[in-house]
Amino acid sequence: MITHQDPMHILLADDDEDDRTFFSEAITELKMDNKLTLFKDGKDLMDYLELPNIKLPHILFLDLNMPGKTGIDCLKEIRANTRFKDVSVAIYSTSSSKKDIEDTFIEGANIYIKKPNDFSMLKKVIKEVVNMNWQFHTSGLNIETFFFSI
Amino acid sequence: MKLNYNYDGNIACRTILQDQLEKLNINYQLLDLGQIEISDNISEDTFEELQTSLKRFAIHIIDNPKGQLIQKIKDAIIEIIYDKEKFPNTTISQYLADKLNYRYGYMTNIFSEYTHTSIENFIIIQKIERAKKFIIDGELSLTEISYELNYSSVAYLSTQFKKVTGLTPSMFKRVIDKRRKLSNTE
Numbered sequence: 001m002i003t004h005q006d007p008m009h010i011l012l013a014d015d016d017e018d019d020r021t022f023f024s025e026a027i028t029e030l031k032m033d034n035k036l037t038l039f040k041d042g043k044d045l046m047d048y049l050e051l052p053n054i055k056l057p058h059i060l061f062l063d064l065n066m067p068g069k070t071g072i073d074c075l076k077e078i079r080a081n082t083r084f085k086d087v088s089v090a091i092y093s094t095s096s097s098k099k100d101i102e103d104t105f106i107e108g109a110n111i112y113i114k115k116p117n118d119f120s121m122l123k124k125v126i127k128e129v130v131n132m133n134w135q136f137h138t139s140g141l142n143i144e145t146f147f148f149s150i
Numbered sequence: 151m152k153l154n155y156n157y158d159g160n161i162a163c164r165t166i167l168q169d170q171l172e173k174l175n176i177n178y179q180l181l182d183l184g185q186i187e188i189s190d191n192i193s194e195d196t197f198e199e200l201q202t203s204l205k206r207f208a209i210h211i212i213d214n215p216k217g218q219l220i221q222k223i224k225d226a227i228i229e230i231i232y233d234k235e236k237f238p239n240t241t242i243s244q245y246l247a248d249k250l251n252y253r254y255g256y257m258t259n260i261f262s263e264y265t266h267t268s269i270e271n272f273i274i275i276q277k278i279e280r281a282k283k284f285i286i287d288g289e290l291s292l293t294e295i296s297y298e299l300n301y302s303s304v305a306y307l308s309t310q311f312k313k314v315t316g317l318t319p320s321m322f323k324r325v326i327d328k329r330r331k332l333s334n335t336e
Contacts, residue, residue, distance in 0.1 A: 149316025
């Protein structure tokens with residue numbers, strides 16, 4: 001559990017440069033104190049997470065479709081390692097089918113985001129996700145049963 | 151071998167506090183709602199030792215007044231959600247104002263500023279968190295759960311569950327069951 005004064009550590013892995021830029025911009029508009037780190041694909045992200053002395057993020061955003069390691073590949077690796085049990089994983093997808101959402105949660109995701117079509121929607125979605133995640137980390141709620149589909 | 155277990159976070163926390171305080175030979179009394187009364191003055195070194203030993207269990211000593219108020223609000227809310235007998239007949243805003251002796255407007259401002267959510271929303275999140283535990287335990291029907299949590303109807307509980315999680319209660323149960331199956335076959 002963390003306290004209200006700690007900054008929220010956020011990671012994003014997305015192969016699309018424009019999407020990374022939009023995401024960063026949306027994050028800078030949050031009122032919450034935070035620290036964002038960006039990765040250009042799943043392999044980069046996993047290499048980073050395997051470093052021994054990093055500060056673990058509170059939340060990790062994964063794009064589903066990335067070349068090489070996909071978002072689901074990363075999710076499976078992360079959930080197979082108990083070191084990351086307190087990290088919330090948010091999956092970014094273009095699909096909104098019930099089956100895809102359910103399967104992603106079964107694999108261990110906490111948050112499922114249907115990629116918004118415009119920037120103002122993106123800002124709204126990210127704000128809601130980050131705030132909800134904050135409640136789980138600061139109120140001692142159970143990350144294992146944390147689901148949020150938006 | 152895999153074992154399932156359930157637990158009472160409150161009792162676990164009190165036991166940890168007792169163990170750690172006794173280990174440091176501190177005279178104390180456990181009060182309600184996240185407070186301890188320490189009888190003697192303790193040295194700064196002992197205080198630091200206590201802080202460090204509690205940190206291992208994710209227990210933090212809160213040393214700023216606003217943080218303390220927020221914690222009191224949270225504890226008071228959790229208490230009435232986890233004990234139906236204590237659920238107030240008045241509105242929750244009136245209950246909190248009476249119990250903590252602050253104007254409700256003041257409390258909502260401080261609360262939102264520091265926690266990034268409103269008191270109302272915090273209550274909903276906590277109720278749904280409890281509903282999740284009930285659903286996973288599988289002993290109560292959804293109607294019984296809605297009664298336990300003081301919802302006026304099962305439909306209202308389902309709507310709020312969907313709003314907070316994005317899932318229906320039955321989809322939530324299915325995901326939990328399938329996750330368990332998956333981890334048992336690995």
